[in-house]
Amino acid sequence: MNIGGHGLREHLRLIAPLLGLIAAVWALRMVLDFGGAPRGAVRLSSVTLACTASLVVAVLLIHFKRFGGYANVAAVVFLLALWEQALVVCALTFSMLTGIQTVYSAPEFQGHMTLGQHLMAHLTFALGIRTLFGMAMDCLLLWLLRKLAPVVSLAKPS
Numbered sequence: 001m002n003i004g005g006h007g008l009r010e011h012l013r014l015i016a017p018l019l020g021l022i023a024a025v026w027a028l029r030m031v032l033d034f035g036g037a038p039r040g041a042v043r044l045s046s047v048t049l050a051c052t053a054s055l056v057v058a059v060l061l062i063h064f065k066r067f068g069g070y071a072n073v074a075a076v077v078f079l080l081a082l083w084e085q086a087l088v089v090c091a092l093t094f095s096m097l098t099g100i101q102t103v104y105s106a107p108e109f110q111g112h113m114t115l116g117q118h119l120m121a122h123l124t125f126a127l128g129i130r131t132l133f134g135m136a137m138d139c140l141l142l143w144l145l146r147k148l149a150p151v152v153s154l155a156k157p158s
Contacts, residue, residue, distance in 0.1 A: 003068075003071050003072060003074075003075045004068035004069055004070075004071035004072040004075070005068055006067065006068055006072060008075075011072065011075050011076055011079060012079065014058070014061055014062070014065070014067060014076065015054070015058055015061075015076055015079060015080060018054035018057060018058060018080060019054075019079075019080070019083050021050055021053075021054060022047060022050045022051055022054055022080070022083055022084055022087065023083075023087060025045055025046070025047050025049075025050040026047050026050075026087040026088075026091075028045045029042060029045040029046075029047065029103055030091065030102060030103065032045055032103075033102060033103035034102075042103050047084055047087060047088065048084070050084075051080055051081065051083075051084040051130070052134075054080050055076075055077060055080060055134050055137065055138055056137075056138075056141065058073075058076045058077070058080060058138065059073055059076075059138040059141045059142050059145070060145070062076065062142065063142055063145040063146070063149075063151065064151060066151060069142075070139050070142065073135065073138045073139055073142055074135050074139075076138075077131055077134040077135045077138055078131050078135075080134070081127055081130040081131045081134055082127060084130065085122050085123065085126055085127045085130070088104055088122050088126075089119055089122050089123060091103075091104040091105070092104050092105055092115060092118055092119045092122065093119065095115060096115045096116070096119070105118070
């Protein structure tokens with residue numbers, strides 16, 4: 001698969017540290033929750049916030065490393081959103097299989113849904129909405145960067 005001149009592995013290599021950041025925040029949130037930390041501290045370790053920050057960093061990397069264009073932004077946004085939702089789904093699946101409540105299966109985050117409905121909502125609506133809004137935000141940011149901070153070539157003209 002080739003997107004904007006780069007393969008899937010190149011995209012994953014570009015965002016690997018960002019995937020690690022999101023996973024680290026997810027793990028921290030789980031540890032804080034299982035450790036009995038106050039709900040406020042658990043809320044501060046937000047996977048949504050970590051993913052949003054990662055989306056901004058990803059578009060900066062794409063721009064300043066001249067990694068590609070808007071198609072690459074779309075691919076990176078989808079990969080980060082998919083990773084974010086996959087981690088949440090793992091926590092929800094753990095709760096479904098073991099009966100142990102995690103921060104992700106807590107009633108205040110679940111609303112009127114059952115665990116199964118909550119899980120499906122993350123795989124459909126949350127993934128779709130995060131991808132669409134993330135692409136809109138990152139494409140706008142890439143456009144602004146290209147207009148306001150163009151990357152100058154260091155190569156001498158021949």
